Amino acid sequence: MEYKPIRKVVSGNYAAAYAVKHARVQVVAAYPITPQTSIIEKIAEFIANGETDIQYVPVESEHSAMAATIGASATGARAFTATAAQGLALMHEMLHWASGARLPIVMVDVNRAMAPPWSVWDDQTDSLAQRDTGWMQFYAENNQEVYDGVLMSYKIAETVNVPVMVVESAFILSHTYDVVEMIPQELVDEFLPPRKPLYTLTDFDNPVSVGALATPNDYYEFRYKLAKAHEDAKKVIKDVGKEFGERFGRDYSSMIETGYIDDADFVFMGMGSLMGTVKQAVDILREEGYRVGYAKVRWFRPFPKEELEAIAESVKGIAVLDRNFSFGQEGILFNEAKGALYNTGERPLMKDYIVGLGGRDFTVPDVKAIAADMKAIIEKGELDREVEWYHLKR
Structure with missing residues (x-):
């Protein structure tokens, strides 16, 4: 497929924000933390300018940001948040809730070293410390991969119902500008149709509960199904990456x-x-x-x-x-x-x-x-x- 890309000189954080807009995300719950803040600032700018109808939820902490994102996703909305380092650590409890409830949230983590001593620079320990939370993790090499990664992650997450963390480097990508080829909205819409949730809290004809108590025998089965979803995701990742390459010329069919x-x-x-x-x-x-x-x-x-x-x-x-x-x-x-x-x-x-x-x-x-x-x-x-x-x- 031939298409005319929209080339913009943007930071890695702005690349993430544009991808959120193009993915037609419906709810963003946000709390600022360096070096992530400009992602949510750019999204707020899109909203203020009338470029998107995203519902923006300002909260008092990263723990609350993930909790609000979980709530939004449980109603069937396409939801997003972003964080870094200490903020990601504060989210830790809620990351388990997101994956355990099989909610296809996408989050950008801007890799930042964990304190003390205080640092705002690049280090992968923050995201890798969350490796056992049940989230999938995609690591971007450059700003283009930040943009592409967010778009692909929504399609992958919503296919297997597992959340995805898109990871970019502090300052090396987050605040460094480069040319990013963006995709016209109508072509993004073809690649990423609206979410079709398996269940929602707002379907009053078919009521469900999320995160209810499970007996030991049932709990075991839930964990097996999440493990199997990760294995199934490997094929989905390759298929979506191949489709992305065929449509837009950047192949991600290999993990x-x-x-x-x-x-x-x-x-x-x-x-x-x-x-x-x-x-x-x-x-x-x-x-x-x-x-x-x-x-x-x-x-x-x-x-x-x-x-x-x-x-x-x-x-x-x-x-x-x-x-x-x-x-x-x-x-x-x-x-x-x-x-x-x-x-x-x-x-x-x-x-x-x-x-x-x-x-x-x-x-x-x-x-x-x-x-x-x-x-x-x-x-x-x-x-x-x-x-x-x-x-x-x-």
Whole structure:
């Protein structure tokens, strides 16, 4: 399909706000927190200018923002909110309610390091700390993927009835401007029709209760069904990503985007904006004779185990880049990847590099230095250590 995109120079946060408008979201519950605030400010501007009829609910905290979003979604509305770091942590209880009630909410989390010490810069620990809440998680590399991710997430969420968290980097994306190709409203409407909820609190001819008490036997079944929905979502994610590519020219049919895999000795694996730096470095490294590729994990939940297994079969090593850390263990993506490959026979050598915490710069020279280390590991045939705090002041 050929279409004429609407190109705008916008920040990642504004890209999210435009996607919310184009998705014809009906209710936004909002509470400000840096670096997320400009998302809800832009949405408020759309409402004030008469560009959308979104119902805007100002609340006193992030916990209330998610509670109001849950209430709106339970009535059948298409609902949205956004947050970051401490705000996401305050929502934690309500995230379980949203997924347990099978409500297809979409939320943007602007990755920000958790305090103390106070920080407003990029770090993935806030979103990854919510990995067991039952929410799907999509990590955007750039502003275009923020816009596309919100639109696709509504279609995916409303198909499997599981909420989605679209994750973007603080300041690297949220406040940095880039060209984003937006889709004409009529084409978005064709791709994303109005929500058709399974049940609503406002259907008085068919009354339901949400979140009522369940006995132990029944509770178990609810959890099984949510687990199965995550597994079913893998096919839906690929199908929706393929459809999006066929309609608009940007293909998301893989949960892990790869490059130069066919002849690579090892790959860099990571999530989010740092993978833009990795891609640039990989092009340079290949010119210098390195047989190296990349594997960008787009969807962390559900975890793309099958796609990772296919990558692992073709390479000797995987350098995992974690802009996060699970204290007492290791980087979270590294831990997940190791677990996914545990029963797959011979595994590639895997090393975890902890990078960029709290917004610490992660540059092309850093990637090149890690490549040299990984090459030496493969030539030696064994690891010197599994986890390295790459930026540690020595």
